[in-house]
Amino acid sequence: MVAERILVVEDERVVARDIEKRLKKLGYIVPASVASGEAAVEKVAELRPDLVLMDIRLKGQMDGVEAAEQIRSDFDTPVIYLTAYADDATLQRAKATEPFGYIVKPFDERDLQVAIEVALRRRLSETAIRVALEKEKELSELKSRFWSMAAHELRSPMTSILSCAQLLEQEHHRLTEDRRREFLYMIQQSVRSMDQLLNDLLAVGRVESGSLKFEPASLNLEEFCQRLVEQLQFSAEPDHHIVFNCQGQCEQAYLDPKLLRHILTNLISNAIKYSPHRSPVYFNLTCVEGEVTFQIRDTGIGIPPDTQKHLFQPFQRANNVGQIPGTGLGLTMVKRCLDLHGGRIEIESEVDVGTTVIVRLSQHQQVDRQLERTMLS
Structure with missing residues (x-):
């Protein structure tokens, strides 16, 4: 099983090394550790990690909350906040970024692992739900196009058949033999077109239902x-x-x-x-x-x-x-x-x-x- 890759964003070098050591001990991969919000955004773009552990208070112009917000917006990568203290205003800003977890320093390995596993499981669930919704939407659009196309394609040959049949009935005595044959040929072609369409529709139905099997x-x-x-x-x-x-x-x-x-x-x-x-x-x-x-x-x-x-x-x-x-x-x-x-x-x-x-x-x-x-x- 491939281990998850976690980016560490922490401006205290000693603390960052301790977190890296704990993560590796728990079986995770730490592809990089950075000390600023700007560097965090760059590394997420470069490495595309599975998760980011983000300290809220960082040196530089961009703090952890701003970095997390941009990471969520640009890359949809889950973030867990790490902090020893934050005032109410900062906490409200952090909540607005919809983090996947919040760990208060100091923490033990068990707390860290639980937070990470919960975040990763939530990430998988949200991805599965999003994929299912996208497929449902795609299927709905496909069905709409399918029935619209089927109605249009059936209407055209049916109109031709009806028109030719009416002309043959109403103008029978005035039509030349060549003209009658032409109308009959148009009827035959329209029937073939409808037959092909119905065969295609039935084949699509068999594929979608799983009844089309490989039988050599x-x-x-x-x-x-x-x-x-x-x-x-x-x-x-x-x-x-x-x-x-x-x-x-x-x-x-x-x-x-x-x-x-x-x-x-x-x-x-x-x-x-x-x-x-x-x-x-x-x-x-x-x-x-x-x-x-x-x-x-x-x-x-x-x-x-x-x-x-x-x-x-x-x-x-x-x-x-x-x-x-x-x-x-x-x-x-x-x-x-x-x-x-x-x-x-x-x-x-x-x-x-x-x-x-x-x-x-x-x-x-x-x-x-x-x-x-x-x-x-």
């Missing part, structure tokens, strides 16, 4: 990818062609087929969606020395540099997507699935040039995890 199985990766390409090619627009290529020994692998399907479906669908008409999407599978590499490359709109920093955050979409539909959940789910799989992802993209995504996985995940468990036991 024996796979012939080349056949798996070929079947996936056929399915995606069938649902893609006719003028988009997926060019699949396989290299290496990919007939035997232990990977999770559900997670892998979700990863590859999202990445290939994105490549198709953000590519111009009649442009191919290249999907390469490589198996070398126990590592599987999936590469998906397109010549589409690309991802702006400022967006690339936030690619895996929920609901993040680039500002160059225009009217192309999407939820901003696909890459978030890809990253979650990869984390469960123990994989890595690299994305290289240039606006108006295209995007290349590389996913790397161990070819024998099940065996690797068994070995890891054996080594840890």
Whole structure:
């Protein structure tokens, strides 16, 4: 266990050495001892200790109370006051800085240790509460954005379906065959968009509930990818062609087929969606020395540099997507699935040039995890 680091602020050198000796005897680390408030602020900024033992009466322009107030404001480091005497006005000033303890000199080691342990425990509790509140706030904001996005994304295809259906009903006799087919195609595309959104929402729900598990199985990766390409090619627009290529020994692998399907479906669908008409999407599978590499490359709109920093955050979409539909959940789910799989992802993209995504996985995940468990036991 790592010992806590405590900064001593005491202008009487003999007293300071005595406190250092007691702290070290109790098992704490004293990274520094200073004699002024100004030096205390500087050392806290430099060393970031876990706790400061602060004498109230210090030489110099800044006393212990002023130093503690600045330390709390700038670094949020807990402070315990040490003093032999202080008048009422000074005590009131000290209380206003919300100290984590107050020890009156002279004190014994037991008093010192109790005060320090109580302060450190309080610090841990306050940190845990603050983190919990921040997460709760973040979750609340995320849920609000989630439902707002879901409502918006569902409303758009539903409106298209309703409009097309009404036109087909009301203008049926006046519409040409090509026009009717166009409306039917728009209805199909809207249904696919809604289906993708619902799949993303259900996947997010499974991740948040913990029901999305890592369950590897024996796979012939080349056949798996070929079947996936056929399915995606069938649902893609006719003028988009997926060019699949396989290299290496990919007939035997232990990977999770559900997670892998979700990863590859999202990445290939994105490549198709953000590519111009009649442009191919290249999907390469490589198996070398126990590592599987999936590469998906397109010549589409690309991802702006400022967006690339936030690619895996929920609901993040680039500002160059225009009217192309999407939820901003696909890459978030890809990253979650990869984390469960123990994989890595690299994305290289240039606006108006295209995007290349590389996913790397161990070819024998099940065996690797068994070995890891054996080594840890």
